[in-house]
Amino acid sequence: MSTRAAAPAGNRAGAIDGFRGLAALSTVAFHVWQQYFRYDAGGSHPPVDNPLVGAALSLEVIDLFFVLSAYLLTLSYARAAIDGRPLRPARLFLFRRAIRILPLYVLAVLVVWAGRNPSLPGNWRDLVEHLTFTHVFDQQRIFYTLGPTWSLSLEVLFYAVLVALGPLAVRACRPLRRRGSRVAVCAVGCAVLYAAPLAWIAVAHYGFGVPHTDWVVYFGPQARFGGFAAGMGLAVVTAALGDRGRLGPRAALLPAGLALAGLFALSLDSGPENFTFTFYHPIASVLWVVLIFCTLHVRQPPPWHRLLTARWLTAVGLVSYSLFIWHEPVMLQLHHAGLLPGGQAGFWPALLIVFLAALPVAAASYWLVEYPASLLGRLKDSRGRPREFYPGPAVSR
Structure with missing residues (x-):
């Protein structure tokens, strides 16, 4: 029994590391792609002529990071709310998140900022905003120093939201006798958190005509929290199902294939005036949830598990x-x-x-x-x- 219990946990950890590896490699490819993308009076000129290859290289995977992070960090709260499992203190959660994120981040910010600001005071506001994770709210400096780390600002904000809402969800579920009611409370909460960014994006784009280059509007937590909410929903589904409803390899293949096809189609159809472009990230988050669920909640490893591990x-x-x-x-x-x-x-x-x-x-x-x-x-x-x-x-x- 211990061998059978350990195997799924090992497979799960290996697959998650594989997802992280693919996302990191894809992020590198995406930023090199951006470096070689040229715009002029004749239009845009991507560095790869084949649109199918270009769609694979320019696929944005930041939502995969958000979904994975929210799923892994919310799982203990979901199990505590639904099944009454013990919950670790918030101070321990924040302490471990801090030692995971801060040492490398602070070192990198100081090294890169010092290299680009050889004389003091330099762009001191940029340094302060990056060290306080507030550069995501600055239209001018959001991509300064370490461009991709605007997403870490959202990650840190998510930690604060999770330690605030997680215990509240646990307290709200404790008086409920029926397990289904506890699951419903958690699921509705995740749905509300996912719907709020959808409403924000719709009002900003269709109601006020805010251009997509307004980074604070479309890159801030009010627009991008849907990825975290989708990951939280995945954690609730996983906790609610437990060992029940695990998919077989064939049953997992179809939805996983459709999710991959959907992600590829989103990247291929990237016109800035398209509906799919406007709502790219909320849609992509759901597709990543489907793919992760079909990879982890299975009776046997699916065919693509060998690649991930x-x-x-x-x-x-x-x-x-x-x-x-x-x-x-x-x-x-x-x-x-x-x-x-x-x-x-x-x-x-x-x-x-x-x-x-x-x-x-x-x-x-x-x-x-x-x-x-x-x-x-x-x-x-x-x-x-x-x-x-x-x-x-x-x-x-």
Whole structure:
């Protein structure tokens, strides 16, 4: 029984690392794609002529990060609300999130900002906003210093929302005797959190005609929280089902295939005036939920599980946070040093060069910064209290 119980957990962890690895590699490809995308009076000129290949390379996967993060972090709250399982203190949750996010992030911000501001005071407002995760609310500086980290601002805000709403959901569900009622309360809450950004986007775009380049309107939490809400909904569904309703490989294949096709179609049909472009991220979040559910909630590993658990991909998943943090500075340094080929024809060699340079940097960052910082998590026990360490017993000779 212990062997059968351990196998699904190992498969689940490996698949999640695989998803992280694919998302990190796709993020690198997307930003190299942006670097080589050219606009002029004649229109837009993507670096790849084949629209199908271009759709795969330009697929935005930030919603996958949001869904995965919300799913993993909400699962304990969902199980506590639905089945009365014990809940870890909020201070422990925030402590572990802090040591997971902050050491590498603060180091990277200081290093990159100092390199771009050699004389003080420099762009001090940009530094303050990045260190306080408020740059997502600044139209001008949202993509300064570390461009992709606007999403970390949303991640940190999500932590605050989760530690506020999670315990409230648990308290609201405790008086309910029927399990179905507790599931309904959690599901409705997630649905409301998902619908609110939809309404915001619809009113901003169709009601007030706000252009898509208004980053604060469309990149802020009021517009992008749908990805986290979708991941929270996945956690509620997983907790409600438990071991029931697990899909067979064939039953999982069709919805997973449709989800992948839908994600590809969203990337292919990327005209800025399209309905699918306006609501790209809420739709993509639901499709990622379907794909993750069909990968994890199964009786046997699906056919694509072997790819997700491949050693090279799970290794990338292990260092995915470092790769996410460092790939843009590495790419820009290579560009400024003249090491990336010019013109649209240089896209493919540039993509390979950036991969070969960014991956070793990410691996070094993980082992030198991320992993040592993660050891700080041992300073607190499961109740969030300082752990007491005692010296071992003396050995007589």
